Amino acid sequence: MKSLIVDDDPLMCDLLEHFCSKIDDISSVVTTTSGFESINLINSSTFDLILLDYNLPDITGEDILKIASPHTAVIMITANRNFAPDSYNYDQIVDFLVKPINFSRFFKAFQKAQAFHSRNQSQGHRLFIKDGNKLVKINLEEVYYFKSEANYISVVMEKKKILTLMTLKDLEVKLPDFFQRVHRSFIVNLNRITTIGNNLIEIGKDHIPLSQSYEKILYQKISLLN
Structure with missing residues (x-):
């Protein structure tokens, strides 16, 4: 599991990174003390x-x-107990740890994150959408x-096209x-792209417009997939 630590306390980042290093199933760890930097990391990777601190100086x-x-498991790690009830509004939050923490408690939270990740993996890359009066499973x-x-x-x-009542959001x-x-107006499958150029994406025989606002993150994502 690839992990991101977001905490404005460098010592807490070091502690969490140390905890992660003791777990074989965590393959890599990125740390940041900046909330805004974490958003860039999340958007580009x-x-x-x-592992998310609630109280950050620049953003919550x-x-x-x-x-x-x-689809990303989140463990909230914070001294702010007030957020605990609201955390249940977010399906990806698997546990809520109040500082200070120890490895034993951290590992229990990680096991919940691992179970969350396994459930998402087992669902596979499929989705049920409504086509008229019936639900259709698409790969x-x-x-x-x-x-x-x-x-x-x-x-x-x-070889086919399905029209379903839903928004891109x-x-x-x-x-x-x-x-x-x-x-x-478009979301594309990165694995199906043939060419990119002149603000256009070619997939099969179709040409899809590429907005400037999405261009940077598109290239970042493509580089991560390669």
Whole structure:
């Protein structure tokens, strides 16, 4: 599991990094003392686990939660007990640790994060969408891209297209990390891209517009997949 530690206390970052080093199932650890930097890291990389302080000098842990992937397990680590009841509003929060902490308690929280991660993995890359009066299971790896059509979304695959009543905003949080929004009306499967150039993305025979606001994160994500 790839992990991100976000805490404005460098000593706490060191302690959490030490705890992570004692767990074989944690493959890598990135640390930051800045909330804003953590947002850049989350937007440009993929993490399986975030160890998140609530009280940061520049932004709150709750603000970071709003942009974190719902598929990423989060362990809140903070001295602020007031947030504990609200933490249950976020499905990805698997545990809430109050400082100071020890390794035994930390490891129990990690086991919950591991179970959360395993559940997400076992679901596979599939999604049920509504097609008329029935639910249709689609294999997300076969999807070329999603296109917004007013209040509907076109799910475009190699040999078929499905129109479903949904918004891109609602869909985006349900997708795995190999999907990326590239335009206000398009989310593409990064593994299906043929070429990128002249503000256009080619997938199959289709050309999809690439907005400047999404260009940087698109290239960052592609470099991580390679």
